[in-house]
Amino acid sequence: MTEHKLKTSIAILGCGDVGSTLAYTLILNPICTEVILVDPKKELLEAQVRDLGDATYRGNTGTKVRAGNHKDAGQADIIVITAGAKQKPGESRLSLLSRNLHILSSIFTAMQPISLHAILLLVANPVDILTYFARKLSGLPEAQVLGTGTSLDSARLRGILAQKAEVAPQSIDAYVLGEHGDSQFIAWSSITIGTSPLALALPAKLTAEFKANIAAHTRGAASAIIAAKGCTAYGIGQIAASICKYILFDSRSVRPLSFYQPELGCCLSMPAVIGRKGIVRAMPVELDATEKAELETCAKGLRAVIEGAQKELAADEVLAKALEMDQGS
Numbered sequence: 001m002t003e004h005k006l007k008t009s010i011a012i013l014g015c016g017d018v019g020s021t022l023a024y025t026l027i028l029n030p031i032c033t034e035v036i037l038v039d040p041k042k043e044l045l046e047a048q049v050r051d052l053g054d055a056t057y058r059g060n061t062g063t064k065v066r067a068g069n070h071k072d073a074g075q076a077d078i079i080v081i082t083a084g085a086k087q088k089p090g091e092s093r094l095s096l097l098s099r100n101l102h103i104l105s106s107i108f109t110a111m112q113p114i115s116l117h118a119i120l121l122l123v124a125n126p127v128d129i130l131t132y133f134a135r136k137l138s139g140l141p142e143a144q145v146l147g148t149g150t151s152l153d154s155a156r157l158r159g160i161l162a163q164k165a166e167v168a169p170q171s172i173d174a175y176v177l178g179e180h181g182d183s184q185f186i187a188w189s190s191i192t193i194g195t196s197p198l199a200l201a202l203p204a205k206l207t208a209e210f211k212a213n214i215a216a217h218t219r220g221a222a223s224a225i226i227a228a229k230g231c232t233a234y235g236i237g238q239i240a241a242s243i244c245k246y247i248l249f250d251s252r253s254v255r256p257l258s259f260y261q262p263e264l265g266c267c268l269s270m271p272a273v274i275g276r277k278g279i280v281r282a283m284p285v286e287l288d289a290t291e292k293a294e295l296e297t298c299a300k301g302l303r304a305v306i307e308g309a310q311k312e313l314a315a316d317e318v319l320a321k322a323l324e325m326d327q328g329s
């Protein structure tokens with residue numbers, strides 16, 4: 001039976017650039033009654049809570065912001081993990097793995113016992129690998145653990161295609177799939193503008209060079225922004241807030257999200273129906289031969305990273321125990 005309650009809470013672990021931007025987005029587009037921020041940097045935490053609180057007093061948004069600890073976060077309806085190191089200019093997302101996996105493990109230890117109904121949304125990078133390990137560390141059912149994955153890349157793709165096609169971004173359905181990282185690929189064969197396949201909507205433009213340029217733009221977007229301002233925050237703030245909304249409103253939206261792919265042995269982004277219980281089901285997508293090969297390469301790369309991390313972690317007794325170092329799902 002569905003539990004009816006008046007209070008809905010979203011906990012955000014890490015209130016740096018991404019966590020605070022997500023909190024601000026949740027205040028402006030209120031979907032929950034409470035946002036709980038958690039961060040070991042006490043002064044930063046208090047300052048963020050005060051500053052965000054100031055944004056709630058005039059507009060009566062209905063959302064309260066407060067500081068909490070990890071145990072409070074473990075009882076929230078949605079737990080969003082933005083805690084962790086970010087890329088320096090020129091660094092890859094995968095280079096953050098060792099640092100952020102240890103932070104992730106300490107977060108789960110501190111949050112226990114986690115509400116069995118919580119939905120866990122991973123944002124910190126490398127998001128696909130952290131989502132993979134969070135399944136074990138959290139002890140939550142598979143469907144309740146997901147990562148933002150290529151949602152942000154897909155938004156970027158939609159933006160650039162909208163410019164090229166001179167139509168509103170909302171009229172474009174286009175997915176970047178696979179890794180939220182360098183091995184991501186564009187599912188070109190399934191893109192539509194309105195109801196028209198891309199080949200029909202943009203016949204003159206759809207050359208190999210056009211596709212390569214769009215893919216490079218999408219793949220390189222984060223590095224270009226980070227090189228100039230040190231982080232990306234607004235795009236992911238909006239994306240993560242939307243995913244929270246789909247969950248709390250049980251909207252059944254179809255989005256590219258990172259979740260466990262049993263046949264591939266890793267977490268990566270594929271289209272999924274999202275609702276109050278997390279990943280409701282995977283939505284089948286028809287890929288052409290090139291895209292299928294790209295998916296295989298992407299999964300192979302992610303499995304190799306997971307294997308490397310397992311070996312490194314085997315040396316860490318606490319983590320090894322928490323993860324029960326088997327290779328299975």
Ligand SMILES: NC(=O)C1=CN([C@@H]2O[C@H](COP(=O)(O)OP(=O)(O)OC[C@H]3O[C@@H](n4cnc5c(N)ncnc54)[C@H](O)[C@@H]3O)[C@@H](O)[C@H]2O)C=CC1
Binds near residue numbers: 015084149
């Ligand atoms: N998935 C995506 O599309 C995106 C992911 N990111 C990732 O999000 C992460 C956060 O980025 P920023 O907010 O810019 O970094 P930031 O450095 O501004 O904030 C990270 C915060 O996490 C906190 N933290 C560290 N350990 C913690 C713990 N145990 N519990 C709670 N908080 C803890 C830090 O004190 C810091 O305030 C990075 O890994 C970044 O790569 C960023 C943008 C997009």
Ligand SMILES: CC(=O)C(=O)O
Binds near residue numbers: 221
């Ligand atoms: C930082 C990151 O992962 C992004 O903006 O895509």
